[in-house]
Amino acid sequence: MTGPRYTDLVAGLPATVPFVGPETQERERGKPFIARLGANESVFGPSPKAIEAMGEAAREVWKYGDAQSYDLRQALATYHGVAMENIIVGEGIDGLLGYLVRLVVAPGDAVVTSDGAYPTFNYHVTGYGGLLHKVPYRNDHEDPEALLEKAAEVGAKLIYIANPDNPMGSWHSAETITRMIDRVPEGSLLILDEAYIDLAPEGTAAVIASDDPRVIRMRTFSKGYGMAGARVGYAIAAPGLVAAFDKVRNHFGMCRISQAGALAALHDQHWLTEVRIRVARARDELAAVARDNGLHPLPSATNFVTIDCGQTGDFARKVLNELVTRGIFVRMPFVAPQDRCIRVSVGRAHDLSEFARVLPQALAAARSLA
Amino acid sequence: MTGPRYTDLVAGLPATVPFVGPETQERERGKPFIARLGANESVFGPSPKAIEAMGEAAREVWKYGDAQSYDLRQALATYHGVAMENIIVGEGIDGLLGYLVRLVVAPGDAVVTSDGAYPTFNYHVTGYGGLLHKVPYRNDHEDPEALLEKAAEVGAKLIYIANPDNPMGSWHSAETITRMIDRVPEGSLLILDEAYIDLAPEGTAAVIASDDPRVIRMRTFSKGYGMAGARVGYAIAAPGLVAAFDKVRNHFGMCRISQAGALAALHDQHWLTEVRIRVARARDELAAVARDNGLHPLPSATNFVTIDCGQTGDFARKVLNELVTRGIFVRMPFVAPQDRCIRVSVGRAHDLSEFARVLPQALAAARSLA
Numbered sequence: 001m002t003g004p005r006y007t008d009l010v011a012g013l014p015a016t017v018p019f020v021g022p023e024t025q026e027r028e029r030g031k032p033f034i035a036r037l038g039a040n041e042s043v044f045g046p047s048p049k050a051i052e053a054m055g056e057a058a059r060e061v062w063k064y065g066d067a068q069s070y071d072l073r074q075a076l077a078t079y080h081g082v083a084m085e086n087i088i089v090g091e092g093i094d095g096l097l098g099y100l101v102r103l104v105v106a107p108g109d110a111v112v113t114s115d116g117a118y119p120t121f122n123y124h125v126t127g128y129g130g131l132l133h134k135v136p137y138r139n140d141h142e143d144p145e146a147l148l149e150k151a152a153e154v155g156a157k158l159i160y161i162a163n164p165d166n167p168m169g170s171w172h173s174a175e176t177i178t179r180m181i182d183r184v185p186e187g188s189l190l191i192l193d194e195a196y197i198d199l200a201p202e203g204t205a206a207v208i209a210s211d212d213p214r215v216i217r218m219r220t221f222s223k224g225y226g227m228a229g230a231r232v233g234y235a236i237a238a239p240g241l242v243a244a245f246d247k248v249r250n251h252f253g254m255c256r257i258s259q260a261g262a263l264a265a266l267h268d269q270h271w272l273t274e275v276r277i278r279v280a281r282a283r284d285e286l287a288a289v290a291r292d293n294g295l296h297p298l299p300s301a302t303n304f305v306t307i308d309c310g311q312t313g314d315f316a317r318k319v320l321n322e323l324v325t326r327g328i329f330v331r332m333p334f335v336a337p338q339d340r341c342i343r344v345s346v347g348r349a350h351d352l353s354e355f356a357r358v359l360p361q362a363l364a365a366a367r368s369l370a
Numbered sequence: 371m372t373g374p375r376y377t378d379l380v381a382g383l384p385a386t387v388p389f390v391g392p393e394t395q396e397r398e399r400g401k402p403f404i405a406r407l408g409a410n411e412s413v414f415g416p417s418p419k420a421i422e423a424m425g426e427a428a429r430e431v432w433k434y435g436d437a438q439s440y441d442l443r444q445a446l447a448t449y450h451g452v453a454m455e456n457i458i459v460g461e462g463i464d465g466l467l468g469y470l471v472r473l474v475v476a477p478g479d480a481v482v483t484s485d486g487a488y489p490t491f492n493y494h495v496t497g498y499g500g501l502l503h504k505v506p507y508r509n510d511h512e513d514p515e516a517l518l519e520k521a522a523e524v525g526a527k528l529i530y531i532a533n534p535d536n537p538m539g540s541w542h543s544a545e546t547i548t549r550m551i552d553r554v555p556e557g558s559l560l561i562l563d564e565a566y567i568d569l570a571p572e573g574t575a576a577v578i579a580s581d582d583p584r585v586i587r588m589r590t591f592s593k594g595y596g597m598a599g600a601r602v603g604y605a606i607a608a609p610g611l612v613a614a615f616d617k618v619r620n621h622f623g624m625c626r627i628s629q630a631g632a633l634a635a636l637h638d639q640h641w642l643t644e645v646r647i648r649v650a651r652a653r654d655e656l657a658a659v660a661r662d663n664g665l666h667p668l669p670s671a672t673n674f675v676t677i678d679c680g681q682t683g684d685f686a687r688k689v690l691n692e693l694v695t696r697g698i699f700v701r702m703p704f705v706a707p708q709d710r711c712i713r714v715s716v717g718r719a720h721d722l723s724e725f726a727r728v729l730p731q732a733l734a735a736a737r738s739l740a
């Protein structure tokens with residue numbers, strides 16, 4: 001008796017996973033974290049109206065979700081001033097990236113991204129046999145110029161950029177992104193991952209014509225809207241590309257409770273405004289803690305602050321390890337020279353005070369190991 | 371400016387979707403259905419404890435779900451008397467079927483199923499370029515013998531069978547399935563879709579060794595547990611196959627609320643027992659309505675009754691159309707000779723009384739059109 005015959009592509013894939021989740025780490029530690037600041041989740045939670053809508057929807061969860069996510073797409077279309085045909089809803093940006101890569105990338109096809117950018121995108125590209133070409137960050141920013149040049153050079157089918165960026169928290173102006181779109185090589189599609197855009201300064205979001213075939217922008221309810229666990233992402237793109245998702249997506253894949261929650265969250269823009277204020281304040285506090293400890297916080301347009309530990313990647317990894325050991329869940333960039341930093345999501349008052357309490361201990365321990 | 375360059379495989383895929391959802395039909399009708407009996411959802415809903423757990427989890431939905439679905443997998447392992455390493459949780463059986471096909475099916479690979487069996491499985495196979503080989507039903511049952519013969523003939527990588535079956539409601543004994551597994555050709559994997567097993571007579575579920583590499587069984591919280599909209603399915607298989615899913619799945623794709631709901635639902639077996647009783651009673655009532663109208667209800671081990679309308683597929687399609695026009699959402703098999711039937715999910719008292727009220731009108735209208 002033998003097992004299934006996997007495809008050659010699958011047989012050659014590594015068994016690694018993009019991220020180790022905090023619950024997995026907690027099980028390995030044998031105790032829970034005291035502050036959960038590593039996954040850029042929104043500690044401020046979803047709108048109370050979204051929570052209420054999800055509780056209501058739980059009673060009706062015997063029904064499959066609407067395969068078209070019609071009400072949500074209609075509301076999103078109104079919100080963005082586009083047509084419903086410009087909007088595809090999916091199981092988080094992660095899910096949508098998977099579908100998009102499947103639509104476009106055949107084994108051997110070239111894809112361009114930044115070295116150290118979103119690992120889950122790379123996971124999908126590798127998973128469909130694509131060849132990743134990576135360009136370095138420039139001054140802790142993704143480098144539109146280098147991405148475009150590399151894409152032209154290798155004939156990339158996809159180019160990935162996040163604005164604002166994760167893991168560095170840096171961002172480009174709307175004008176820079178617009179200029180980038182204007183220079184996307186013929187035959188390439190730009191993926192503009194705007195997961196953190198709700199937390200960025202006004203004017204960071206580029207204005208893009210709804211029928212522009214050169215770009216697909218991705219948004220999420222996981223960050224500003226505080227619904228990471230609900231798995232609701234969406235993309236805005238030309239109607240032809242949106243329609244193509246119907247060829248491959250899991251049509252009844254959306255959780256009905258999540259659909260209801262996202263719709264209620266979208267309608268409560270007051271809550272999003274409140275979250276923006278709280279995030280900005282917490283960013284400042286986090287930066288102050290970093291400076292109090294002689295570290296350098298990087299400017300951020302997101303719900304996290306990337307903190308330059310001022311030494312090598314090895315040192316930052318020690319700091320991270322000492323933080324995690326002491327119950328503070330954080331993550332860090334994994335490519336030099338960005339790996340001189342740790343990445344800390346913003347927290348509530350007690351999260352921040354725990355971080356402020358533990359950071360000096362972690363730094364002292366890391367220095368004693370150096 | 372051109373759009374993205376799709377893969378050759380995707381460019382050749384049809385734009386059709388496996389199912390048109392009831393909400394889509396309601397929007398086309400311009401009014402809601404009065405009875406929702408077409409998608410084999412559980413009108414009796416989820417356990418009240420699951421509803422409560424989902425309401426609680428909604429408050430914590432700012433956190434991503436556990437990427438390993440650890441607690442749920444542990445509980446499922448205990449429930450089934452297997453190890454956690456035998457269980458993979460995914461976004462419904464639909465999601466798991468998609469991952470499995472991706473793992474195994476490369477363009478041109480052979481897959482065997484029954485002509486008229488689950489369309490979403492076929493959608494995934496076609497979507498990855500597989501070649502579907504279909505064998506006919508035998509006496510309204512899927513035909514293990516014919517499936518095995520065809521699989522051996524074409525060198526199938528996957529064989530699909532549902533027990534109990536959808537759309538016919540028929541089932542095979544555990545012994546028949548066990549014998550089928552023993553004869554799976556070398557190099558083939560049997561997919562045993564047990565979505566409806568919770569509603570089948572005791573002894574329908576085959577006993578399968580947890581390290582048997584020839585079969586993967588799929589289960590769901592969508593049917594008996596009444597949580598279709600939550601999108602929680604799972605598969606039980608040998609550890610090597612379970613581990614392979616980690617190479618391609620959306621690791622953070624599970625809704626945190628759904629994970630919590632499924633765990634609570636699993637722990638409330640009393641509710642499942644109650645649902646089994648209500649389903650059995652409603653099946654009898656539905657069958658009686660059919661007989662009262664001179665139609666022949668087929669035996670069912672599921673939460674639906676497939677009703678033989680006694681004439682051609684064209685006639686049954688007319689009956690279905692007249693039911694839908696009058697606000698009763700039902701579906702039907704789409705391959706002859708099974709398409710002489712309509713498929714009606716069990717309902718609550720008011721659903722059944724609406725069906726009983728409308729069915730004679732629909733039959734009369736269909737006959738007048740004949």
